[in-house]
Amino acid sequence: MVPSHTLPVLGKENVFNILTSYRDAVKYVYDQTFRYMNLFYEPDEIVDKVRLPQSLAKHPYLLEFYGSLDWSVRSVYNGHLGWFDADPANLNPLTKKQRAKTLSFIITIATMLEEARKNLDLSKENLRSTGFHLNNELQWALELSKMALDANPSTANELENATLIYREALRARASSTLSAVGRNYYLTCATESERGIARISPSKIQRNIFREIRSEVGFMMEYPLRFKADFCDDKQPMSFLFTFTDSGNVYKYTIRNCVVDLEINPNQQGSYFDLKATMKFALWRDIVVGDTYILSLDDKAEMKLEGQGSRWKNVLYLHKILQLMDRSGFLNNA
Known part of the structure; x- marks a missing residue:
């Protein structure tokens, strides 16, 4: 086997x-x-x-x-x-930051950190005497220090103490965890905190994968999944087509109530579109990943736009469509 x-x-x-x-x-x-x-x-x-x-x-x-x-x-x-x-208190819970901020008015951040340090030291003492950490105490130290950080400490001293306890608790939690996945995640979070990394985003890797590996269909299916609904006008429906000359495929996007529907090779007879864009797939891919800036394309570009009147209006409309796509993670200058 x-x-x-x-x-x-x-x-x-x-x-x-x-x-x-x-x-x-x-x-x-x-x-x-x-x-x-x-x-x-x-x-x-x-x-x-x-x-x-x-x-x-x-x-x-x-x-x-x-x-x-x-x-x-x-x-x-x-x-x-x-x-x-099934706990009604958890049906519409506060966010972690809201809960931490509210609790900080009842229990001071200094008290949270004092309790976190006490539990962390208890676990360390048990490690010295028995060779094992106290996971419950470590977990409580980690939760309290994270809660203190979420409450946004007002003094530099509290921020430093909360950060140090948080990192130490993460590393201690890692050392007491058998799971390689869990241990590595604790250590990664500790390292991110030490280096001031809020979130690791392998943008270059994602960008290369998005640009070079994904199929045309897979690429076009990303638009609904990356649609920035919070920037959409829910009272203004939109409909637009992409026709790719190299594959012959047509993709129709319809936006209604800030929801994007995609149809592949739809029946176009009698249909109305706000914009119809005809080009090679490679050009649209380059535009999406930022290799080509759409507003810098001149009239000689191999792209035909129909629907909004003048070419410049069509380009601006296509730019609007593009701006409604969340390209963070693979775009250099999104």
Whole structure:
């Protein structure tokens, strides 16, 4: 047997044992999660209750090195019942930043950080004496320090203390986590904090993939998924066509109530369009990824525009269409 990861498994009995144990573990987690769901337990309570029996928990192929039992329980719950845990307080919750800011008027940021440091030190002391961290204390330190940061500390000293505790808690959480995915995420977040990176965006890689690998159809299907609805006029419907001379394909976009519908090779007979653009696909791709600036194209460009009157009005309208596409992540100067 050749698994997705690790070395091949040899021997009929060995293969049978591994596959049977793996199957039984998946079934166990699913059935027990479902059992507690039917008893109206909340996700956190189910996570606390579902544990593999020792015969499975100690199996070398069932170590929580990639995912984790907790994540699997939450995935089963969410897949069947959705995000709502039946607690009315969670039906329309405050955002994390709103909650943190509100709590900071009741519990000072200094108090949050004092409690976070105390829990972090408790875990470190347990590590020195037993060789193990206290995950609950680490988690509480991490949550409190993140809450302090979300509350936007007003003093430089509080901001520095919150940041240091946050980073230390992340690294301690990483060292106590078996899952490589979980450990790497904790470490990545700590590194991002240290380097002042709010969010890692591999824009150049995404841009190259978008430009060179995706098919024409896949490329055109991105527009509805990247449509900036918050900049759309919901009272002004739009309809426009792209005809690509190199493939012969036609793509029709209809915008109504700030929702974009895409039709591929539609029946155009008797249809009205605000704009019809005819060009090679490569040109439109270059425009979208920023290799070609649409307003700099002259009359000799291999692009025919119809619908708004003068060529300049047509170009401005096409530019408006383009501006309604969120190109962050693969565009150099979006």
